[in-house]
Amino acid sequence: MATNDFVYFCIGSGFNADSQATYLAALAALGYPSTGFNTGTAFANQLNKVWRQGTAGSAVMGEFVKQFGLDFLDAGSLSTLLANFNTAVKQAAGQTAQVVTFSATPVFDCSKGLKFEITLTGNVTSSTLTNVPNGASLTFMIKQDGTGGRTFVPPGSLPIDTIDPTANAASIQSFEVSSTGVIRYATPMMVNPA
Numbered sequence: 001m002a003t004n005d006f007v008y009f010c011i012g013s014g015f016n017a018d019s020q021a022t023y024l025a026a027l028a029a030l031g032y033p034s035t036g037f038n039t040g041t042a043f044a045n046q047l048n049k050v051w052r053q054g055t056a057g058s059a060v061m062g063e064f065v066k067q068f069g070l071d072f073l074d075a076g077s078l079s080t081l082l083a084n085f086n087t088a089v090k091q092a093a094g095q096t097a098q099v100v101t102f103s104a105t106p107v108f109d110c111s112k113g114l115k116f117e118i119t120l121t122g123n124v125t126s127s128t129l130t131n132v133p134n135g136a137s138l139t140f141m142i143k144q145d146g147t148g149g150r151t152f153v154p155p156g157s158l159p160i161d162t163i164d165p166t167a168n169a170a171s172i173q174s175f176e177v178s179s180t181g182v183i184r185y186a187t188p189m190m191v192n193p194a
Helices: 020-029 044-067 078-092
Strands: 107-109 115-120 128-130 137-144 170-177 183-185 190-192
Touching: 020 044, 044 078
Parallel strands: 107 128, 115 137
Antiparallel strands: 137 170, 170 183, 170 190
């Protein structure tokens, strides 16, 4: 399971932070936030509010990336954070496929992307499609491993054609989801041979 190290600060019950109205009024009276805190005493409730607002964005970004099975770690690597964020955005936009780990009963979760890729290393006896948004376009790439001959039982609502049993072949098919959530047959099965 993916991990998000970025936490939303000061959100527990009884948190010690100004309300938004109090915070803005206090800062306006002091000439903030354009100049930041100046000399003098900074109160915990005001600092907690600043830290809370500052951590909200990073925590939300981390949770977004985590939904796509990627880590968002506070490990000092900006390039890794950026790469994982970019991958998550591309999956959410349907530009890259979500690689689904093989199991005999895989789950294809549309909240993690609308393109799916799975390599069959055994037979799929049943599968599940979840969180299907109305009006979406779905694409499935079902690949045989080097042995081939694997079978795939699609989710009940997915009118998928029979996949190619040839070793290393990739069977690809796309579907359209109606505005009422009905999955429609969209394209004939395409097969990329080994």
